[in-house]
Amino acid sequence: MALTRILADNYLHRNYEIMNRVLNQHSTLFVGDLFDGGREWDDTNWFEEYARFHRVFNKQSKNRAYMQVPGNHDVGFGSGIRYDRYKRFVTYFGDANTYITLGNHSIVLLDTVSLSDTENIMVSKSSTEFLNSLEDDNHPSKQYPRIVITHVPLYRSPDLLTCGPFRESTRPFPIVRGNQYQTVIDYTFTRHILDWIKPKLVLSGDDHDYCHVRHPINRPGLNKEDHTYEEGKASIGKDFADEITVKSSAMTGGIKRPAVQLLSLWNPDGTDKNPAVSEPWEETGSQTILHDTFESELCYLPDFLRPLIWYGILAAFSFVSLFSCTMMPRQTAKLEKIVRNLSRLGSTDILPLSQGESNGFRAKQPGQKFLTKLLLDWELPLKADWQAFLIHLTIWIGFVIFTFYWSITAI
Numbered sequence: 001m002a003l004t005r006i007l008a009d010n011y012l013h014r015n016y017e018i019m020n021r022v023l024n025q026h027s028t029l030f031v032g033d034l035f036d037g038g039r040e041w042d043d044t045n046w047f048e049e050y051a052r053f054h055r056v057f058n059k060q061s062k063n064r065a066y067m068q069v070p071g072n073h074d075v076g077f078g079s080g081i082r083y084d085r086y087k088r089f090v091t092y093f094g095d096a097n098t099y100i101t102l103g104n105h106s107i108v109l110l111d112t113v114s115l116s117d118t119e120n121i122m123v124s125k126s127s128t129e130f131l132n133s134l135e136d137d138n139h140p141s142k143q144y145p146r147i148v149i150t151h152v153p154l155y156r157s158p159d160l161l162t163c164g165p166f167r168e169s170t171r172p173f174p175i176v177r178g179n180q181y182q183t184v185i186d187y188t189f190t191r192h193i194l195d196w197i198k199p200k201l202v203l204s205g206d207d208h209d210y211c212h213v214r215h216p217i218n219r220p221g222l223n224k225e226d227h228t229y230e231e232g233k234a235s236i237g238k239d240f241a242d243e244i245t246v247k248s249s250a251m252t253g254g255i256k257r258p259a260v261q262l263l264s265l266w267n268p269d270g271t272d273k274n275p276a277v278s279e280p281w282e283e284t285g286s287q288t289i290l291h292d293t294f295e296s297e298l299c300y301l302p303d304f305l306r307p308l309i310w311y312g313i314l315a316a317f318s319f320v321s322l323f324s325c326t327m328m329p330r331q332t333a334k335l336e337k338i339v340r341n342l343s344r345l346g347s348t349d350i351l352p353l354s355q356g357e358s359n360g361f362r363a364k365q366p367g368q369k370f371l372t373k374l375l376l377d378w379e380l381p382l383k384a385d386w387q388a389f390l391i392h393l394t395i396w397i398g399f400v401i402f403t404f405y406w407s408i409t410a411i
Contacts, residue, residue, distance in 0.1 A: 004252065011251045011304050013056045019260065020060045027064045027102055029263075031205030031246060032071025032113070032151030034093070039076040039085050039180065050092060068094035069109055071151040071206060072181045078116035080180045081123050086114060096149075097130035099141040103265025105293065106141035108134070108197060112152045112185050131189075135196040145237055145267060145293050146199040152182060153204040153245050155190040156213055160227055163211035163245075166287060166298055168255050173211055183207065191220075200236045201294060202243040203261065208253045210298060211245035212289065236291050244289070244296060251304035258301045267293040315400055322396055326389035329381050 019025070035041075035049055057065065070093070075086045096111040115127035133139060158172035174183045183206065184190070193199070194217050202215075217239055219226040229239060236242065247259040288297045324332045381388065 007304075007308075008250060008252045009052070009056050012249065013058070015249065015301050016057055020063050023262075025063055027066065028060075029107070029149055029203070030065065030067045030069060031149060031203060032069045033073045033205060034067060034071065035074050038074040038089065039072070039082070043088070046088065066100065066107075066109065066149075068096040068098075069149055069151055070096060070111055070113055072113050075113060077113050077152075077180050077182055079119040081114060081117055081120070083120060083122050086123050095126055097126045099146075101144065104144050104267035104270045105265050106144045106146045108141060108146055108148045108199065110148055110150045110193070112150045112189065115189060116152070116182065116185060131192060131196070135192075141197075144270070146197050147263075147294070148193060148197060148199045148202045150185070150193075150202065150204050152185045152206050153211070154193065154202060154215060154243055155184045155187045156215065156243075157222065160221075160224060161213040161215075163209075163213065166210045166212070168209050168257070173207070173213075181206075190215075194241055198237055199241045200291060201263075201296065202241055203263075204243060204245045205248075207245050208248040209245070209255055210247045210259070211243075213243050215241050215243060217241055242289060242291075247298070249301060258304070260299050260301065262297045262299050264295045265293065266295075311403065318396060322392050323389065326381065326392060327384045327386075329383060329385075 020028075034053055035046075038046060038049065041049065057067075059065075068090075070086075070089050075081050075089050096109045099106045099108045101107070110131065111127045114123045115131060117124040134141065153173075155175075156173065158175060161173075163173055176183050193202070194215050198217055214227070215221060216226045216229075217237075221227065234240060244261060246261040247253075247257070248255055249258050249260050251258060288295060324335075
């Protein structure tokens with residue numbers, strides 16, 4: 001458990017550092033579930049995990065991170081949310097019910113887990129008031145195209161909308177609820193978000209796997225006809241909105257290939273009156289989603305198991321080689337002879353000729369001689385040597401410990 005936690009933290013931290021160094025992005029948006037059990041922890045455990053989270057996702061000098069959208073693992077879901085847990089998250093991460101302007105787009109951060117609380121008005125008040133304010137066509141956020149950030153995906157009919165080929169699971173998107181979770185928000189809230197905000201794009205989380213669907217705006221979306229768009233006339237942010245449920249970026253997220261979702265914004269006119277029309281589709285077969293003012297691409301992270309597998313293979317190979325050369329010299333000498341003979345198969349000249357270059361012979365360079373000696377002259381002892389084995393084994397163990405320690409102590 002402790003080792004898994006160290007490796008998982010290290011994987012996230014290194015990828016976060018590399019992304020910021022290579023991509024040099026302007027902002028990073030988190031879609032909730034920052035913690036695994038934040039809704040259950042007392043203050044002591046919570047603050048320990050809070051410090052751990054900021055060690056993993058450390059502050060970047062050129063990148064603003066927006067972390068205030070809570071997930072059900074952070075505060076709970078709906079009527080199961082405890083107000084003290086909710087208030088603690090808001091105090092240290094900020095209120096998600098707001099909008100920010102990035103690239104001449106309004107990024108609407110919406111706390112849908114507290115919005116779904118129908119019993120405690122102290123929990124749902126901020127989300128409800130903010131969503132209701134967005135019904136007004138003169139809301140300041142509507143100066144620019146809108147992009148909604150929510151932890152819980154919007155309601156959809158999995159029979160009408162499929163997630164596309166980049167989803168790992170072959171099963172339909174689940175529409176279920178349980179203790180402290182719900183896989184989609186209620187239909188009524190979904191319609192309010194789509195019909196009042198009229199976003200071009202919705203980015204959601206919670207599911208851990210990728211899903212791209214297209215929602216109709218100002219239509220119920222409950223039958224096939226609602227998802228039919230007139231080609232050449234239907235436009236994003238007016239007739240439909242794309243939703244991307246982003247993949248988990250953690251190696252412990254229950255998926256084979258963690259990923260992040262890249263988003264590029266381009267709106268030089270600085271208005272919400274872009275006339276460009278997108279070719280409609282019901283699901284995407286592309287890794288890149290391109291529209292008039294934004295482009296989004298699924299970006300896979302490095303395989304978290306492959307380095308560990310190669311470390312293990314190389315460690316095992318080096319140990320077997322060490323043991324064979326020091327403790328089994330006679331048997332290893334036979335293998336050395338075979339390797340030497342194989343190395344001579346390509347040579348037909350017994351002695352070097354005076355006209356070496358013209359007859360296909362080229363004198364060996366010092367570097368080549370060193371490499372040949374290194375690979376073919378194993379300098380095996382005449383008999384098993386325990387002392388040599390223990391000395392080399394100590395050096396080998398030191399290298400293994402150093403490599404493993406370096407790989408798990410990036411933070």
